[in-house]
Amino acid sequence: MRKWIWKALDEVVNKDVYSNLYLRNHLHEVDEKDRALATRIFYGTIQNYRYCKACWSKYVKNKLNPKMDVLLTMSTYQLLFLDKVPSYAIVNDAVNIAKKINMKYAGLTNAVLHKVKPIETDNMALKYSLPDWLYKMWTSQYGQEKALVMAKASVNILPMYVRRNVLNTNESDFDLDMFVRVQDALYIYKGNDYFHHDYYQKGYMSAQDEGSFEIAKFVDPQENERILDCCAAPGTKSMAMAEMMHNKGHIDAYDLHAHRKDLIENDAKRLGIDIIHAGVQDATEFKSSNMYDRILCDVPCSGYGVLSRKPDIKLHMVPEDMDTLIPLQYSILNNVCQYVKVGGTLVYSTCTMNKKENEKQIEKFLKAHKEFSLVEEKTIFSNATQDGFYMAKLVRK
Numbered sequence: 001m002r003k004w005i006w007k008a009l010d011e012v013v014n015k016d017v018y019s020n021l022y023l024r025n026h027l028h029e030v031d032e033k034d035r036a037l038a039t040r041i042f043y044g045t046i047q048n049y050r051y052c053k054a055c056w057s058k059y060v061k062n063k064l065n066p067k068m069d070v071l072l073t074m075s076t077y078q079l080l081f082l083d084k085v086p087s088y089a090i091v092n093d094a095v096n097i098a099k100k101i102n103m104k105y106a107g108l109t110n111a112v113l114h115k116v117k118p119i120e121t122d123n124m125a126l127k128y129s130l131p132d133w134l135y136k137m138w139t140s141q142y143g144q145e146k147a148l149v150m151a152k153a154s155v156n157i158l159p160m161y162v163r164r165n166v167l168n169t170n171e172s173d174f175d176l177d178m179f180v181r182v183q184d185a186l187y188i189y190k191g192n193d194y195f196h197h198d199y200y201q202k203g204y205m206s207a208q209d210e211g212s213f214e215i216a217k218f219v220d221p222q223e224n225e226r227i228l229d230c231c232a233a234p235g236t237k238s239m240a241m242a243e244m245m246h247n248k249g250h251i252d253a254y255d256l257h258a259h260r261k262d263l264i265e266n267d268a269k270r271l272g273i274d275i276i277h278a279g280v281q282d283a284t285e286f287k288s289s290n291m292y293d294r295i296l297c298d299v300p301c302s303g304y305g306v307l308s309r310k311p312d313i314k315l316h317m318v319p320e321d322m323d324t325l326i327p328l329q330y331s332i333l334n335n336v337c338q339y340v341k342v343g344g345t346l347v348y349s350t351c352t353m354n355k356k357e358n359e360k361q362i363e364k365f366l367k368a369h370k371e372f373s374l375v376e377e378k379t380i381f382s383n384a385t386q387d388g389f390y391m392a393k394l395v396r397k
């Protein structure tokens with residue numbers, strides 16, 4: 001199992017493969033009884049990468065092969081964070097894997113892992129494996145207390161949430177031990193391997209976080225309305241809205257990428273939804289002869305609200321990411337707003353904790369578009385039980 005985890009982490013850390021996609025496509029290669037632990041070590045290592053690496057690197061003088069870097073970091077994570085796993089098994093497996101990388105690393109691996117211990121630090125960015133610049137930015141934008149809550153949240157193992165498909169199920173179908181009702185059609189799913197569960201295959205449920213569900217509810221779609229979801233793939237919020245509309249009305253669900261448009265179509269089919277019309281469109285220049293009752297702009301963003309669920313963002317993020325995202329987000333909002341009916345609703349949302357991508361965008365938009373007024377603005381901070389999201393609701397006067 002550890003060899004599998006090491007290979008998986010090498011893909012994510014050194015080859016930029018997405019962690020959730022890797023797991024979805026490869027977790028079945030692990031014995032069923034080991035899958036929960038493998039997942040925990042895989043995500044836990046990525047979430048705590050900076051800290052774990054700092055714990056072992058003081059014992060290593062020379063630069064190592066990147067594969068060794070991954071091996072020592074994942075072994076350190078297990079030694080420092082997992083109580084129930086015996087240390088000898090962790091070290092033993094690590095030495096065997098090191099031998100496969102290069103025989104010369106066996107002794108070093110053994111020596112380093114016998115010495116490694118937690119480091120005491122006042123640096124919260126290091127403690128929670130964030131880049132210093134992000135922690136600094138959070139502190140200046142949201143204050144020290146919120147910054148710390150968000151930093152802690154980035155190393156949380158969150159529960160898995162699923163949305164019951166109200167079109168083809170009843171509450172009684174979910175009256176099972178593995179489902180714990182949270183609100184409306186949203187449940188915590190306590191089972192393993194969600195994609196292979198019968199209920200997923202039958203289109204009875206979809207994975208959706210509480211905050212993401214909140215955004216779909218915030219749009220407040222009604223039966224028989226015409227809705228535009230202009231950054232829609234993979235379609236989570238479009239599907240949730242279609243279910244809220246009881247599959248009556250019309251949703252144009254567009255995305256820039258053709259392969260991502262297919263994800264929307266396939267999921268609508270799986271769920272038995274036929275009011276969703278998927279298409280490939282660039283929302284910055286999309287033209288339409290239709291006007292919409294509601295438009296959702298769930299724009300591409302830096303993702304600082306979903307670091308625990310998508311920890312690879314922590315590995316690769318640089319402040320320069322914002323340089324292209326911020327103008328792109330604004331240009332999407334600025335273009336699609338013209339298709340909101342008078343009296344209609346425009347919702348702007350992100351899964352990031354960064355005021356420059358959130359409140360500041362809305363401030364700028366309202367200054368330029370006197371025909372819109374702000375109805376409500378909401379930030380869900382990432383914390384022990386959920387990811388972080390921002391949403392703003394505007395109405396066309």
Ligand SMILES: C[S@@+](CC[C@H](N)C(=O)[O-])C[C@H]1O[C@@H](n2cnc3c(N)ncnc32)[C@H](O)[C@@H]1O
Nearest residue numbers: 231232233234235236237255256282283298300
């Ligand atoms: C935050 S994700 C959307 C998630 C989606 N709303 C959901 O709930 O499943 C942002 C999406 O915007 C798409 N995107 C990026 N640039 C775009 C553009 N110029 N026009 C339309 N879509 C774009 C990305 O491909 C990505 O799928």
